[in-house]
Amino acid sequence: MAYGDTVVLRGISLTIKAGEKVALIGRSGAGKTTLLRRLYQLNPRDCAFIHQHQALVPQLSVFHNIYMGRLDHHSVWTNVLNLIRPSAKHRAEIEPIAAHLGLADKLFTRVGELSGGQQQRVGIGRALYRGGQVVMADEPVSSLDVVQREEIMQLIVEAGSTVISSLHSVSLSQRFFDRVIGLKDSQILFDLPADSVSNAQLAELYC
Numbered sequence: 630m631a632y633g634d635t636v637v638l639r640g641i642s643l644t645i646k647a648g649e650k651v652a653l654i655g656r657s658g659a660g661k662t663t664l665l666r667r668l669y670q671l672n673p674r675d676c677a678f679i680h681q682h683q684a685l686v687p688q689l690s691v692f693h694n695i696y697m698g699r700l701d702h703h704s705v706w707t708n709v710l711n712l713i714r715p716s717a718k719h720r721a722e723i724e725p726i727a728a729h730l731g732l733a734d735k736l737f738t739r740v741g742e743l744s745g746g747q748q749q750r751v752g753i754g755r756a757l758y759r760g761g762q763v764v765m766a767d768e769p770v771s772s773l774d775v776v777q778r779e780e781i782m783q784l785i786v787e788a789g790s791t792v793i794s795s796l797h798s799v800s801l802s803q804r805f806f807d808r809v810i811g812l813k814d815s816q817i818l819f820d821l822p823a824d825s826v827s828n829a830q831l832a833e834l835y836c
């Protein structure tokens with residue numbers, strides 16, 4: 630894969646089976662986001678993407694930001710009506726998701742008024758509402774504190790049967806995922822069960 634003349638990923642061949650939980654790790658600029666985006670492009674209708682910076686609309690409520698997970702499933706007319714006055718049907722779909730994420734009392738709060746951790750929950754809510762086979766997340770917890778990281782990571786790995794996430798934390802990758810892929814210099818340095826990655830391999834990845 631390349632951006633203009635800059636080759637970012639070379640000779641990558643990857644199979645991810647349904648049900649796997651896969652973490653992508655590596656130094657900044659290694660190509661984790663690029664690889665995730667490429668995987669997403671292969672089948673966007675069956676994938677939900679949790680963005681690094683959530684990609685939420687701060688002026689809109691929690692309800693509306695979660696609703697956006699299925700904007701492309703509804704007509705423009707339905708979307709406009711829901712923007713003005715959320716329908717009972719869509720409220721009934723979204724309220725349990727918000728409750729599951731601890732956002733029941735914030736359903737009609739503007740997202741711009743929420744904390745970073747709460748905003749990340751809204752991003753997960755949108756992915757859950759979208760549904761689909763695969764959840765992808767791009768460094769979803771890098772801006773959160775240690776306690777929130779654990780909570781949000783748990784929600785993400787439970788959000789889909791197949792989950793693929795880039796991460797800066799080696800510790801999180803080994804505790805929450807079955808398989809860890811280390812990217813270095815545009816290539817896969819290792820692709821191993823999470824409990825098989827050695828300190829020497831990690832040292833080589835980050836040196």
Ligand SMILES: Nc1ncnc2c1ncn2[C@@H]1O[C@H](COP(=O)(O)OP(=O)(O)OP(=O)(O)O)[C@@H](O)[C@H]1O
Nearest residue numbers: 632635637655656657658659660661662663664795
């Ligand atoms: N839109 C773009 N145009 C040109 N080059 C880009 C673009 N996006 C990324 N790159 C380059 O591609 C390489 C890989 O970037 P990518 O964002 O995939 O890395 P990453 O491992 O996700 O990094 P980070 O951990 O910092 O988010 C980097 O060298 C980056 O500068």
